[in-house]
Amino acid sequence: MTFFAxxxxxxxxxxxxxxxxxxxSVLTTLGVIIGVLTVTMMxxxxxxxxxxxxxxxxxxxxxxxxxxxFGWFMDRxxxxxxxxxxxxxxxxxxxxxxxxxxxQAISPVAxxxxxxxxxxxxxxxxxxxxxxxxxxxxxxxxxxQGRFFAAAEVEGARPVCVIGDDVATRMFPNxxxxxxxxxxxDRTLExxxxxxxxxxxxxxxxLDEVVFLPVTFFFNAYEQRPDLRIDVKVGSLAGIEETREExxxxxxxxxxxxxxxxxxxxxxxxxxxxxxxxKVGGTIxxxxxxxxxxxxxxxxIGIMNIMFVSVSERTKEIGIRRAIGAKRRTILLQFLIExxxxxxxxGIIALLLSAPITLVVALFLPAALSPSIILxxxxxxxxxxxxxxxxxxxxxxxxxxxxxxxxx
Amino acid sequence: MSLIDIQxxxxxxxxxxxxxxxxRDVTLQIQRGEYLAIMGPSGSGKSTLxxxxxxxxxxxxxxxxxxxxxxxxxxxxxxxxxxxxxxxFVFQSFxxxxxxxxxxxxxxxxxxxxxxxxxxHKRAMDALSAVGLADRVHHRPNELSGGQRQRVAVARAxxxxxxxxLADEPTGNLDSKTGVEILALFEELATxxxxxxxxxxxxxxxxxxxxxxxxxxxxxxxDEILHKNGAAAPETxxxxxxxxxxxxxxxxxxxxxx
Numbered sequence: 172m173t174f175f176a177x178x179x180x181x182x183x184x185x186x187x188x189x190x191x192x193x194x195x196s197v198l199t200t201l202g203v204i205i206g207v208l209t210v211t212m213m214x215x216x217x218x219x220x221x222x223x224x225x226x227x228x229x230x231x232x233x234x235x236x237x238x239x240x241f242g243w244f245m246d247r248x249x250x251x252x253x254x255x256x257x258x259x260x261x262x263x264x265x266x267x268x269x270x271x272x273x274x275q276a277i278s279p280v281a282x283x284x285x286x287x288x289x290x291x292x293x294x295x296x297x298x299x300x301x302x303x304x305x306x307x308x309x310x311x312x313x314x315x316q317g318r319f320f321a322a323a324e325v326e327g328a329r330p331v332c333v334i335g336d337d338v339a340t341r342m343f344p345n346x347x348x349x350x351x352x353x354x355x356x357d358r359t360l361e362x363x364x365x366x367x368x369x370x371x372x373x374x375x376x377x378l379d380e381v382v383f384l385p386v387t388f389f390f391n392a393y394e395q396r397p398d399l400r401i402d403v404k405v406g407s408l409a410g411i412e413e414t415r416e417e418x419x420x421x422x423x424x425x426x427x428x429x430x431x432x433x434x435x436x437x438x439x440x441x442x443x444x445x446x447x448x449x450k451v452g453g454t455i456x457x458x459x460x461x462x463x464x465x466x467x468x469x470x471x472i473g474i475m476n477i478m479f480v481s482v483s484e485r486t487k488e489i490g491i492r493r494a495i496g497a498k499r500r501t502i503l504l505q506f507l508i509e510x511x512x513x514x515x516x517x518g519i520i521a522l523l524l525s526a527p528i529t530l531v532v533a534l535f536l537p538a539a540l541s542p543s544i545i546l547x548x549x550x551x552x553x554x555x556x557x558x559x560x561x562x563x564x565x566x567x568x569x570x571x572x573x574x575x576x577x578x579x
Numbered sequence: 580m581s582l583i584d585i586q587x588x589x590x591x592x593x594x595x596x597x598x599x600x601x602x603r604d605v606t607l608q609i610q611r612g613e614y615l616a617i618m619g620p621s622g623s624g625k626s627t628l629x630x631x632x633x634x635x636x637x638x639x640x641x642x643x644x645x646x647x648x649x650x651x652x653x654x655x656x657x658x659x660x661x662x663x664x665x666x667x668f669v670f671q672s673f674x675x676x677x678x679x680x681x682x683x684x685x686x687x688x689x690x691x692x693x694x695x696x697x698x699x700h701k702r703a704m705d706a707l708s709a710v711g712l713a714d715r716v717h718h719r720p721n722e723l724s725g726g727q728r729q730r731v732a733v734a735r736a737x738x739x740x741x742x743x744x745l746a747d748e749p750t751g752n753l754d755s756k757t758g759v760e761i762l763a764l765f766e767e768l769a770t771x772x773x774x775x776x777x778x779x780x781x782x783x784x785x786x787x788x789x790x791x792x793x794x795x796x797x798x799x800x801x802d803e804i805l806h807k808n809g810a811a812a813p814e815t816x817x818x819x820x821x822x823x824x825x826x827x828x829x830x831x832x833x834x835x836x837x
Contacts, residue, residue, distance in 0.1 A: 176690050187678040491674045494635060495735070496663020496691040498656050572635045576674070 177501055178508065185509035188481065189516075196513060199477040202470030203517030203555060204524070209466045211525040211540070211548050212532075213459035217452065219538040223371075224448050232311045233441055234408050238267070238401035238418060242437035244447050256435045257426065258398035261390070266425040267401055273414045275406035276308035281389045281397040285356035287382070289342045297338060298381045299355060301389025301397075309402035317349045317364030320385055328387035332360040336368040337379035355382055358392045411440060467551065470517070471559035478510050478563035489567055490575030503568035510560025511553055518552030580647065582742055582774060583609035583632065588641030588651070589797075590627050601627040602638070603797035609776070611742070614769035616785035617778045619794035626747075628794065629778045633666050633745045634658045646742050663691050667736025671748035673728040675720040681707060681731045682716040688739045706734040710764065726757035733764060737773070744768065744775045750784055762787045 750758030
């Protein structure tokens with residue numbers, strides 16, 4: 172009861188004191204505003220990166236491994252050592268399909284870029300993916316219109332294609348794309364389906380700017396022996412390691428890798444992305460922490476400074492309160508409340524400022540002001556207030572009542 | 580049992596290498612209900628004695644028993660509570676909180692005492708009415724005259740029903756007419772049984788009391804009882820001293836009984 176009454180009284184007095192020195196208070200909070208603004212922006216950026224990453228991962232499916240000629244993250248030396256590796260061929264894909272027992276679905280992927288033309292509309296170059304009907308499973312595709320091409324169409328190398336959402340809206344703005352004849356490179360294909368919107372990968376490139384067509388057609392029309400990627404959907408995260416081992420064995424046999432020689436292919440999985448991302452994210456966070464810490468430190472020094480001024484200005488008041496029965500603890504609390512209040516006000520102003528800034532940033536980067544960020548910002552403000560207000564408040568609480576009363 | 584029992588207290592200050600004896604050897608008993616003035620020229624130790632009486636300071640030596648508890652051995656927290664409950668201060672420069680209203684100023688001691696909000700409000704209003712400021716409760720100190728400010732200070736001093744009202748030059752910042760009014764208020768409070776100690780260097784102010792203790796060089800130089808006519812027995816106090824009824828001891832000693 173007493174404690175709450177004291178807090179309430181402390182708040183009332185602090186508010187009055189802050190209002191009585193409006194200009195000074197605002198200038199003092201400026202440091203905290205900048206500090207908290209950095210915290211908020213930093214947290215927003217990291218949050219944004221994280222969530223983009225998570226969505227990107229889940230678009231691709233976390234339980235899919237990719238057998239490729241090269242690893243995803245290679246340094247210069249690795250690259251030099253592995254640049255002479257042979258392509259992954261369709262025969263190897265067939266071999267894997269035949270021998271692999273621990274996977275749910277396997278599909279080859281051949282990639283190139285071709286220009287799209289529909290009637291007189293030129294759609295520019297988009298990514299062309301030659302694959303099989305199994306891509307629906309390995310790529311986790313959902314259809315928004317029509318269907319994916321069937322096994323028989325792959326078998327027969329039929330001129331059919333399935334387009335991404337962006338391609339559909341761009342090339343066929345006013346009509347259904349189904350049944351239309353789309354020119355891909357110098358071939359014309361019939362559109363049989365549209366894939367549901369998938370978004371951007373890591374906020375960078377669109378996964379909807381794509382045309383899927385039968386890999387067999389790809390061989391006939393564009394490239395006879397492209398370097399293939401083999402997408403393998405394991406079916407469960409727990410099974411990834413087993414599948415990986417099995418894949419290594421099968422691929423080595425198919426590619427006739429001499430015993431003892433290192434693998435001349437790579438099995439990529441998103442975990443590599445996760446690790447790489449965490450490394451980058453950690454660096455960003457550490458750097459951010461340093462910058463934020465620095466600006467908060469400067470802001471905190473400002474608060475501490477003004478609190479010393481406030482304490483010495485109000486020495487008489489401290490004396491009066493002590494004479495009336497305020498304990499040391501009460502005085503300490505009162506000045507702590509004042510410094511926390513200053514900082515929280517700064518924090519709130521910073522949040523109000525960061526809302527429009529976040530909106531602007533969101534145009535370029537995925538960013539959002541989440542409740543957790545608001546909590547972090549307020550927590551940081553309160554902590555800054557307590558830390559920077561403690562020494563002045565402690566000094567105020569230790570004043571002798573007689574000396575405090577004697578000052579004018 | 581005396582309300583205040585001071586036995587041979589002293590207070591030393593260290594000023595550089597020099598030791599100053601602000602109080603040398605003071606022994607003093609004050610009974611409940613007394614209206615007493617402490618006088619002396621500057622440097623006589625009267626401020627130091629007031630600080631010790633008000634539990635703002637502790638003696639270097641000797642014993643100070645207030646209301647049966649030995650104050651000279653208490654720590655800061657306990658002293659704060661004693662100041663809050665047992666002592667009401669009235670200062671020369673009023674010492675009200677500038678940014679708080681009269682009501683808030685009077686409520687403050689009760690906040691520190693943990694009095695619930697509604698009771699706080701009621702008692703503060705009553706206290707302000709008792710000093711004739713019922714229509715000024717929401718005014719801030721700078722909107723009040725000197726006399727009104729001192730009345731707020733008196734209301735604040737008495738609102739926790741302390742054992743002692745301790746006034747330090749209460750009329751020092753007032754014109755003579757207002758000063759007389761405040762002294763009349765003290766007279767009224769004394770008549771109602773409150774214990775009042777006034778520290779002053781003005782003989783005229785001291786003459787309003789019923790006992791004068793004169794200090795010189797940190798020692799009691801004289802202790803005089805003033806005999807007055809027409810001093811009545813205490814009526815029902817507006818601010819009943821907190822222990823007056825709880826105590827089984829004798830009722831407040833009527834002035835002139837010494």
